[in-house]
Amino acid sequence: MTETLDIKITKTTHSRLAETDFDNLPFGKTFSDHMFVADYADGEWKNLQVIPYGEIGLSPAISALHYGQSFFEGLKAYKHADGKVTIFRPDKNAIRFNKSAERLCMPTLPEEIFLQSMAAVVDLDREWVPSKPNHALYIRPFMFATDPYLGVTPSATYKYMVICGPVGPYFSKTLRVKIETYYTRAAEGGMGYAKAAGNYGSAMLPSRKAAEEGFDQLIWTDAKEHKYVEEMGAANAMFMLDGKLITAEAKDTILDGVTRDTVIALAKEWGIEVETRKVSVAEIIEGAKTGKLTDAFGAGTAATIASVGSISVDGEEYFLSDPKTREFSQKVLATLDAIKYGRAEDTHGWNYLVG
Ligand code: PLP
Ligand code: COI
Numbered sequence: 001m002t003e004t005l006d007i008k009i010t011k012t013t014h015s016r017l018a019e020t021d022f023d024n025l026p027f028g029k030t031f032s033d034h035m036f037v038a039d040y041a042d043g044e045w046k047n048l049q050v051i052p053y054g055e056i057g058l059s060p061a062i063s064a065l066h067y068g069q070s071f072f073e074g075l076k077a078y079k080h081a082d083g084k085v086t087i088f089r090p091d092k093n094a095i096r097f098n099k100s101a102e103r104l105c106m107p108t109l110p111e112e113i114f115l116q117s118m119a120a121v122v123d124l125d126r127e128w129v130p131s132k133p134n135h136a137l138y139i140r141p142f143m144f145a146t147d148p149y150l151g152v153t154p155s156a157t158y159k160y161m162v163i164c165g166p167v168g169p170y171f172s173k174t175l176r177v178k179i180e181t182y183y184t185r186a187a188e189g190g191m192g193y194a195k196a197a198g199n200y201g202s203a204m205l206p207s208r209k210a211a212e213e214g215f216d217q218l219i220w221t222d223a224k225e226h227k228y229v230e231e232m233g234a235a236n237a238m239f240m241l242d243g244k245l246i247t248a249e250a251k252d253t254i255l256d257g258v259t260r261d262t263v264i265a266l267a268k269e270w271g272i273e274v275e276t277r278k279v280s281v282a283e284i285i286e287g288a289k290t291g292k293l294t295d296a297f298g299a300g301t302a303a304t305i306a307s308v309g310s311i312s313v314d315g316e317e318y319f320l321s322d323p324k325t326r327e328f329s330q331k332v333l334a335t336l337d338a339i340k341y342g343r344a345e346d347t348h349g350w351n352y353l354v355g
Contacts (some may be wrong), residue, residue, distance in 0.1 A: 158287075241287045
């Protein structure tokens with residue numbers, strides 16, 4: 001049996017629940033009443049606490065701010081019709097959390113702390129888990145370096161925190177995406193597979209340029225030749241081409257997504273051939289031209305299954321079929337939702353019960 005950790009709980013004296021408009025929840029702007037904080041010092045995690053959500057005091061010299069020793073995870077908790085609350089596949093995020101930590105020379109976090117910290121906040125804030133379709137409580141665990149020292153060296157102290165907030169889907173419409181053939185998100189030997197804060201910062205300029213041209217997301221390509229599709233800015237890119245589900249293999253330039261893994265598992269169970277391999281821009285464009293590309297979507301926790309409506313490359317835009325008519329992504333979305341919201345049996349053991 002796993003040990004129950006000693007987490008000190010201080011409840012808020014002023015809940016913001018009543019003043020929160022659950023019909024208007026732009027992603028990432030609303031936070032629940034509590035958060036989790038723990039400190040790493042002298043080689044161990046200590047001071048495990050749930051406290052009211054709010055500002056924290058930090059030295060302006062912390063190395064997270066200067067040198068980017070900072071990373072995060074993203075998960076969701078769902079409310080079932082019977083009131084149960086479950087978190088989707090947190091064991092996978094726990095593994096990825098520690099891969100990110102190792103890549104950034106930061107301490108790993110025991111899986112029990114990862115799971116129980118989230119469960120403690122979500123349990124206390126269970127009234128914040130929305131019950132509306134397509135809505136969930138987004139959970140953001142993160143770690144950052146806190147040594148007030150400007151030497152470029154791994155910090156000796158860190159904070160691990162969890163904040164949460166009710167959300168709808170990250171993307172509210174069918175995506176118009178651009179294949180990026182100049183800027184690079186991640187190169188071999190880099191940290192693309194880590195959920196490092198810096199990966200997102202470096203993507204902002206190319207994303208803004210694409211947004212100015214009217215695009216919703218970029219599809220990143222390989223750093224060497226810009227000939228192979230890698231992933232999107234906040235989701236893995238998946239395609240149904242010639243009846244096969246294809247997506248880039250998970251390697252050091254790509255975030256190994258939990259949603260991607262889940263979609264692959266379901267597709268295999270349905271007898272669909274799955275190929276995780278190098279996916280060329282040329283074959284995707286050819287598929288779009290010939291109609292063999294019958295589905296294209298971003299897969300991610302925040303994004304859920306986000307349909308791609310058109311793909312542009314080198315100034316040419318290729319339009320895909322109406323997302324409502326796409327058999328595969330519609331079935332994946334419906335199946336995933338049924339499992340996450342407890343309407344279908346969780347035969348894979350993907351739902352982690354809170355409370
Ligand atoms: N790729 C990037 C860059 C992401 O930020 C995300 C979101 O977490 C994903 C892929 C999808 O990963 P997951 O399905 O684990 O959320
Ligand atoms: C997630 O899906 O959890 C993400 O981290 C995407 C995001 C950067 C909003």
